Amino acid sequence: MGYADKINARVENSIVGRYFKVKERNTSFTQELRGGSVTFLTVAYILAVNAGILADTGGICPTNGACPLGPGSIGTAACDDCVANTKRSFISATAAICVIANFLMGIMGNLPLAIAPGMGLNAYFTYTVVGFFGTGMVTYQMALAAVFIEGFIFVFISVIGLRTWLTTIVPKSIWLASSAGIGAFLAFIGLQQAEGLGVVTYNGATAVGLGGCPPGYRNHQYTFSTAQLESACILSDGAAIANPANSGWTPSSNYFCESAGVMRSGQTWLGIAGGMLMAVLLAKNLKGALMVGILFVTFISWIPSSGNHAAYLGSSAGPGGQERLDYFRKVVAVPDTSYTAAQLDFSGFKTGQLWLALITFLYVDFLDCTGTLYSMANFLGLYIPNFIDKKTLQFERQLPAFCVDGVSITVGAVLGTSPVTVFVESASGIREGARTGIAALMISFWFIVSLFFTPLLASIPPYATGPALVLVGAMMVINIVKIDWANIQEAVPAFLTFIVMPLTYSIAYGVIAGIMSWIIINGSVAAWNYVSLKIWGRPDHVEEGSSWKMVRQMTFTLNADRSLQESEALHTFQDPSTRGMKDGDESPSASQAAAEVELGGKSVDTSIPVVDFSAEEASVVKTWRRACIDHGFLYLTNHGIPESLVSEFFEQQHAFFRLPLDQKMTIIQDENNRGYTPYKESTLDPENSKRPDTHEGLYFGREVAADSEEAKLPLHGPNQWPSEDLLPNYRRVTQAYYDAVTALMRRSLHILALSLDLPRDHFDAMFAKPIASLRPLHYRRAAVMGGPAEVASPEDGGFSAGAHTDYGCLTFLMTDGTPGLQICPDGEWVAVPHIRGAFVINLGDMLERWTGGLYRSTLHRVVCTCGKERFSAAFFVEPSFETVVQVFPECLAKGGKSYPPIQSGEYLLGKYRATHSGYSLAKEGHAIAA
Ligand SMILES: O=C(O)CCC(=O)C(=O)O
Numbered sequence: 001m002g003y004a005d006k007i008n009a010r011v012e013n014s015i016v017g018r019y020f021k022v023k024e025r026n027t028s029f030t031q032e033l034r035g036g037s038v039t040f041l042t043v044a045y046i047l048a049v050n051a052g053i054l055a056d057t058g059g060i061c062p063t064n065g066a067c068p069l070g071p072g073s074i075g076t077a078a079c080d081d082c083v084a085n086t087k088r089s090f091i092s093a094t095a096a097i098c099v100i101a102n103f104l105m106g107i108m109g110n111l112p113l114a115i116a117p118g119m120g121l122n123a124y125f126t127y128t129v130v131g132f133f134g135t136g137m138v139t140y141q142m143a144l145a146a147v148f149i150e151g152f153i154f155v156f157i158s159v160i161g162l163r164t165w166l167t168t169i170v171p172k173s174i175w176l177a178s179s180a181g182i183g184a185f186l187a188f189i190g191l192q193q194a195e196g197l198g199v200v201t202y203n204g205a206t207a208v209g210l211g212g213c214p215p216g217y218r219n220h221q222y223t224f225s226t227a228q229l230e231s232a233c234i235l236s237d238g239a240a241i242a243n244p245a246n247s248g249w250t251p252s253s254n255y256f257c258e259s260a261g262v263m264r265s266g267q268t269w270l271g272i273a274g275g276m277l278m279a280v281l282l283a284k285n286l287k288g289a290l291m292v293g294i295l296f297v298t299f300i301s302w303i304p305s306s307g308n309h310a311a312y313l314g315s316s317a318g319p320g321g322q323e324r325l326d327y328f329r330k331v332v333a334v335p336d337t338s339y340t341a342a343q344l345d346f347s348g349f350k351t352g353q354l355w356l357a358l359i360t361f362l363y364v365d366f367l368d369c370t371g372t373l374y375s376m377a378n379f380l381g382l383y384i385p386n387f388i389d390k391k392t393l394q395f396e397r398q399l400p401a402f403c404v405d406g407v408s409i410t411v412g413a414v415l416g417t418s419p420v421t422v423f424v425e426s427a428s429g430i431r432e433g434a435r436t437g438i439a440a441l442m443i444s445f446w447f448i449v450s451l452f453f454t455p456l457l458a459s460i461p462p463y464a465t466g467p468a469l470v471l472v473g474a475m476m477v478i479n480i481v482k483i484d485w486a487n488i489q490e491a492v493p494a495f496l497t498f499i500v501m502p503l504t505y506s507i508a509y510g511v512i513a514g515i516m517s518w519i520i521i522n523g524s525v526a527a528w529n530y531v532s533l534k535i536w537g538r539p540d541h542v543e544e545g546s547s548w549k550m551v552r553q554m555t556f557t558l559n560a561d562r563s564l565q566e567s568e569a570l571h572t573f574q575d576p577s578t579r580g581m582k583d584g585d586e587s588p589s590a591s592q593a594a595a596e597v598e599l600g601g602k603s604v605d606t607s608i609p610v611v612d613f614s615a616e617e618a619s620v621v622k623t624w625r626r627a628c629i630d631h632g633f634l635y636l637t638n639h640g641i642p643e644s645l646v647s648e649f650f651e652q653q654h655a656f657f658r659l660p661l662d663q664k665m666t667i668i669q670d671e672n673n674r675g676y677t678p679y680k681e682s683t684l685d686p687e688n689s690k691r692p693d694t695h696e697g698l699y700f701g702r703e704v705a706a707d708s709e710e711a712k713l714p715l716h717g718p719n720q721w722p723s724e725d726l727l728p729n730y731r732r733v734t735q736a737y738y739d740a741v742t743a744l745m746r747r748s749l750h751i752l753a754l755s756l757d758l759p760r761d762h763f764d765a766m767f768a769k770p771i772a773s774l775r776p777l778h779y780r781r782a783a784v785m786g787g788p789a790e791v792a793s794p795e796d797g798g799f800s801a802g803a804h805t806d807y808g809c810l811t812f813l814m815t816d817g818t819p820g821l822q823i824c825p826d827g828e829w830v831a832v833p834h835i836r837g838a839f840v841i842n843l844g845d846m847l848e849r850w851t852g853g854l855y856r857s858t859l860h861r862v863v864c865t866c867g868k869e870r871f872s873a874a875f876f877v878e879p880s881f882e883t884v885v886q887v888f889p890e891c892l893a894k895g896g897k898s899y900p901p902i903q904s905g906e907y908l909l910g911k912y913r914a915t916h917s918g919y920s921l922a923k924e925g926h927a928i929a930a
Pocket residue numbers: 775777801806813815820821860861862872873874
């Protein structure tokens with residue numbers, strides 16, 4: 001037993017080990033220290049970056065007499081001195097609050113999460129609330145008072161449970177666009193000169209332009225008051241310009257680059273090189289990529305040679321360089337927060353503006369922290385069994401974690417910094433093995449160390465941290481892909497939220513633009529729909545679903561495991577040439593329909609095999625296997641389900657879909673995704689669709705009693721049936737059909753197992769409690785009364801059901817015979833002809849993964865162009881929720897590819913989230929993230 005093992009065994013069995021649940025969470029002391037250190041490395045940039053941003057407020061300098069002219073005082077000795085001290089104080093304050101907050105997170109929350117002043121929040125604090133050098137709505141000291149109070153309110157609303165409620169009323173698109181917009185805003189800051197690369201500079205004609213010029217080519221702006229006009233130079237046309245010869249006139253930090261100097265600054269190019277280095281390291285998934293890039297640029301900038309055009313220290317580095325070098329030489333300094341600590345000023349609460357700031361802090365911080373905490377908890381849940389309670393959505397020590405955040409916000413305000421929050425970068429340490437609060441204690445320890453090295457940290461140049469901001473922006477912007485861009489009602493508010501943030505240099509204005517436009521657009525459309533409903537009196541006239549979205553919006557998305565799922569999902573589309581279980585004993589021509597289909601004037605042979613279930617078993621197995629390998633589709637005839645049951649079932653579905661919308665809405669899909677999904681509720685192919693799919697539908701599952709243990713699982717619970725007063729036979733007939741197809745499914749799973757040379761009962765245990773969903777569908781003829789039939793138009797992104805693969809194992813599809821279904825087995829869309837009475841069976845993603853791609857989950861879609869309405873019913877067969885879908889060794893041996901394992905239920909939830917706008921996440925306990 002090595003030294004580390006001995007320590008680990010000791011800690012695990014000690015009172016400390018039990019308190020932190022080291023054993024239960026399947027970790028070790030050294031693993032925690034390593035995980036915590038990695039997280040520290042990824043968040044350490046906050047020391048320099050946060051201090052850099054907050055220093056733009058000027059701190060107390062604009063109000064304590066050192067910089068009386070605001071930004072105009074920059075360059076005077078007293079002001080520069082004050083600002084330098086303030087910046088150091090901000091570094092110490094940032095480190096100090098990180099020490100305290102991470103310590104509390106470790107001890108009280110027992111979570112391996114890093115907590116530090118939030119990016120975005122500090123930008124809001126600096127550029128919107130206080131403004132550059134105090135030019136905003138309130139002073140730095142008043143803004144701190146708002147942060148102080150915010151911490152208390154944060155704890156309060158967490159304790160009373162308001163958190164969950166608030167997060168559900170924010171429109172999803174606004175929330176997604178906010179994260180992305182904050183990313184764009186951060187990138188904009190990182191590209192400018194004050195906090196970044198200096199690539200983007202001021203331009204009098206276009207507001208911004210390409211810069212990156214060395215000092216000799218910079219034209220600064222001068223600001224002067226009317227009183228100073230006399231000493232200005234008056235031009236012949238009467239305009240006044242500053243006379244630099246007059247003392248006390250100082251340039252703004254913004255400048256315009258003469259074109260001869262554009263992109264000739266060594267500092268800018270060094271920063272760009274650092275940024276590229278960071279990006280490559282990130283792409284290779286190396287720990288501490290941002291840190292390495294920042295250090296790379298910093299070390300080079302510290303070489304105090306007159307030949308170093310990228311220098312930051314020393315007289316050759318331009319204004320302020322010598323003072324920076326003097327401070328740098330101290331290396332170690334006693335932490336000093338005297339310029340920022342205990343500066344609260346509560347007098348601002350007499351004005352409305354501070355209240356507005358307070359509410360915005362609360363809103364932004366609340367969503368930020370809630371989202372991040374849930375996404376991190378979700379990520380941890382992948383490693384720690386039962387970490388999240390599926391029923392209540394709560395995770396272990398959730399409330400203490402929220403309270404730690406709130407308390408730290410308040411303590412942070414006393415020290416002088418903007419609100420703290422949980423950092424998504426914690427995911428890097430979790431990936432490295434961090435599972436408990438010990439990792440957070442380790443983070444706290446590293447911040448203590450950094451507290452004493454402020455001279456070094458204060459000497460990190462803005463062009464070292466600027467590229468990190470740009471890259472963080474690049475990562476945050478991922479959220480916009482989840483916005484429903486095809487829907488104008490969502491797209492416009494989302495876009496405004498996103499674009500207004502960087503262009504107004506304000507997160508709050510972006511959010512306000514988004515929410516206001518969302519209310520106006522959605523409110524007007526809803527009113528319009530309502531009025532036309534009253535005039536024409538036909539619910540058909542209403543774009544169903546749109547008004548319902550207003551109350552059913554859910555927030556959240558970005559989270560680590562979701563992106564993991566998505567990247568895995570990509571693997572399901574694979575190279576057709578690698579397919580095929582070449583056992584050579586097949587005669588492909590055996591019992592094929594060889595159907596000739598007319599498609600756009602072209603005759604296509606789909607040749608989907610027909611399996612006659614009444615035939616001899618060996619031949620059934622053989623055809624089945626061939627179909628799975630070649631097409632992923634087959635017809636099943638003589639399956640034993642009486643035609644009378646099928647037609648009675650379809651009659652009932654007709655009757656249901658004919659009901660007025662408000663009747664159908666009474667069983668709108670619930671948190672288990674059971675019930676009615678209105679017209680245009682789903683978009684099966686969000687990437688290629690310009691509008692949602694033109695069908696309405698229903699979901700029924702295996703009946704699970706509400707008070708049973710199983711009902712705690714997502715997607716499990718009682719079905720929602722239409723009222724018996726309206727449709728007396730609906731439930732009986734639909735249930736009978738469900739039961740009949742369930743029995744057929746059991747038989748088919750045996751054939752499926754045999755077709756893979758596996759024992760007949762191979763799938764039985766995995767489908768002991770299947771997630772088997774029956775989905776009656778109605779593709780409507782016309783959306784607008786009196787208008788033309790609504791036909792699909794694939795060429796401009798209009799589908800009856802967008803291209804998709806099914807998610808589970810097998811799908812049993814029955815249709816009314818109206819054409820529409822198409823498959824894309826080999827890069828070309830071909831129609832699937834109707835065979836009366838036969839089921840169309842297709843394979844889903846999970847089966848493709850189980851077989852290592854030997855069996856295919858084929859892309860298909862529905863395109864109704866014949867102008868008739870169409871009814872169909874899909875029966876999706878998926879394994880029990882907990883089943884882990886992992887390639888069968890037998891299939892690997894036959895040349896199957898390996899896929900990362902997935903959990904059946906989790907995979908489905910991810911798919912439902914991505915394709916159904918009305919699916920409530922309320923029960924998942926997963927993936928609720930910022
Ligand atoms: O309606 C159809 O024909 C197919 C429906 C479908 O593919 C699905 O819902 O997954």
